Amino acid sequence: MTPLRRIAAWPARARWALAVVLVLLAASIPVLRYLVYWPVDQWQVDVEVYREAGVSILTGRPVYSAMTESPQLLPFTYPPFAAVLAIPLAFIPFGAVGWLWTLAQVAATTAIVWYAGWRLLHRTGPWMPIALALLTAPMIWLHPVSDGIRFGQVNAFMVLACLMDLRQPRPGVLRRVPPGVLVGLAMSIKLTPGVFVVHYLVNRRWREAITAVVTAVVVTLGSWVLLPEASFAFWGGALQDPTRLGPNAGTSNQSIRGFLLRVGPEGLAGNVLWLVLVAVVGTIGYRLARRAYRAGDSISEVAAVGLMAVLLSPVAWIHHLHWMVVVVFAVLGANPLRDRRRIWAAGAITGFFLCRMPWWGISWLNHPDWPRWIGRVLQNADTFGSLMALGLLWWALHLREPGTTGGDEGDPGRGADVSEHEVLTART
Template identity: 60%
Template sequence: MTRAPRPAVQALVVVAVLVLAELPIAWHYLVTWPGDQWQVDVEVYREAARSVVYGRPIYEQLTESPQLLPFTYPPFAALVSLPMTLVSFHALGWIWTGMQVAATYATVMIAFRRLLARVEPWRWVAGALVTVPMLYLLPVSDGVRFGQVNAFLVLACLGDLALPLGPWHRVRGIWIGLATAIKLTPGVFFVHFAVCRRWRELAAGVLAAATATVAAALVLPEATVAFWGGALGDPNRLGPNRGTSNQSLRGVLLRLGPEGAAGTALWLLAVLVVGVIGFTLARRAYRAGDPIAEVAAVGLMAVLLSPVAWVHHYAWVVLVIAALVGDGRDRRRLVFAGIITAWFLARLPWWGISWVANDWPVLWFGRILQNSYCLGGLLALALLWRVVPSPGAAGRVAQDVRDSEQDMPLGH
């Protein structure tokens, strides 16, 4: 039997691996990156928090030139961002990057737990090694580039549905609800709960989101009216929807499809078809007792069905890879995971835009590359469908366990 390493030794090795792995990315985006593009998204959150402190209109304030980015999130996100005002912007960029790496590592430890269980007692170190390629996935590294929140949203939703219930986690859905109050896209899990008839989780999630939203409205009534009464419905606040960075179904159709009513009808049809497939897959994963594939499938719905889904929103692909890998014993699943990993490691959309801009031969291939992350999301759905079994005996056992959890009283 392999002797268990000391926790302190494992901790030091984990930190060393993660720091060394992230160093090239951090050096590129935090040291050599142009100052006027430095951590532009975390700056949006920080400026919103500063607006709360100084009493400025949150949704009228822009970040410094040349970005001039507005705050596009619910007022609760501005309140959650208040600790950002306690440190300088430069220090915040480094702290935020470290937090994103830690969140990605925590996500890997949960999502790849079936694989990591095979390498006890070194699972913590093995988790760090698995995290290394995940940090270099373009959606994840772009999160570091911009100072985004996606790593935290993915971790919150995954932990909510994949971690066991206990004294500090009595009801599923609460963390998803709070994540939705910060950024609306996790609200897609509410649809999943309804499809699965998981009324307890749906109620908990909606209540958590509503409580956070009402609390923010009491503190910031004018900002609440400004967001729900105007800023939310203004697509121009999100940036150029037709740009290559928008890898949602709508983004692809804006670039390739018809305009006007015909384009809208085509998008709604695509949303209906992909939504039915995606939510059916998520329900199938839930009934089969596979929460990793379940959260991965719903996460893909959050990006594919959204009107706008930037490249960094595809941070859910970490869960897709974990769900495909499983326990690492199935060679076919490893091949599937390798395909998705390679797909999202490559900067395919930017290769495509270069191809189109230079008018190289076989222009249609450049267009495919330009829209490849949306296509990669659809491919991920197809591969997950191949590996998620229909509910069998094991799935029924998992369903019985979950049903018993749902029947527990709130105060139990």
């Protein structure tokens, strides 16, 4: 018996234990870089912001006036509900918080691979735990994902919540949770998941839209009762101050607006061009998400709307592109071995975002004698990469699975996704 066959014959617990070890080994690369060898004054700066918000509530200092320690001096920029959720962090030493938060991000990214790649994973039989680990490893190394680990960011949890809320068949842990609740909670922590409410409205999914909005309103009002001064400070001032997020024209802002702020035009012309591009890209993205929904491909649906959260937002940092994990598995589909073009396309997205091209662009621009247009292209590479990913999503969604007739446009919930019955049958 070959070593591979021996592993397949192991008890399920042993195979899952090996999968955990493989994921942790993969995560050790960004962890060593960003938690062991990274400068102390830049260590886990965003999770420090979250923790300080919890400290502010417990000590009575203003949530939105407090800053992290020098040299970062970063303010809290999220809604008050996020500050409430950060209270438990205040009871844990900051050094421990950074490590625990990183472990949670790795676990959340693994869960995203599990939920986004389920159509592919269920075909691997006894190899499922190992396949999950091997598919998760390159996702952890993606530039946006490793950047989330670098800063101690919240994006992995936002992506996971929205993915679980929209994926069909619905995850078992959510069978008693109405669709829209997790999107509403995500909106209460960070405003950008509101793009999913727009998607609900475009598709006349009134119940999900109402559930998401009511959830967000109830949570926000509850936070207002708990933190009236902080709520007034956020909704009455901090929310309207874009400078609290950092320099919008900086390389890290890879939204369409960030691209235009760097390359022009400036002033009214730039604002008009941005609105036109937002309208064009938004129309394409939401039409693609609608087609995915009607074809029953919930993974492509989430991927397309997630890209809208990046491209259409005024500010979208590189780590906001955690959505690329979902995009990769949407392009791979249920059985990429039947059409290997899917593997090449998913590989192209993965390879593109494994690179740190925006920072390559900065290095290029620091050489005055080198052609500046090449540096500008590299500097804005993730904006172009997001548009490329949107195009590949469109291409993959229009591919006909070999041996099928395609999804029924008039019957949402059927088509590209494998049914839950098929999954259970394959597992047994």
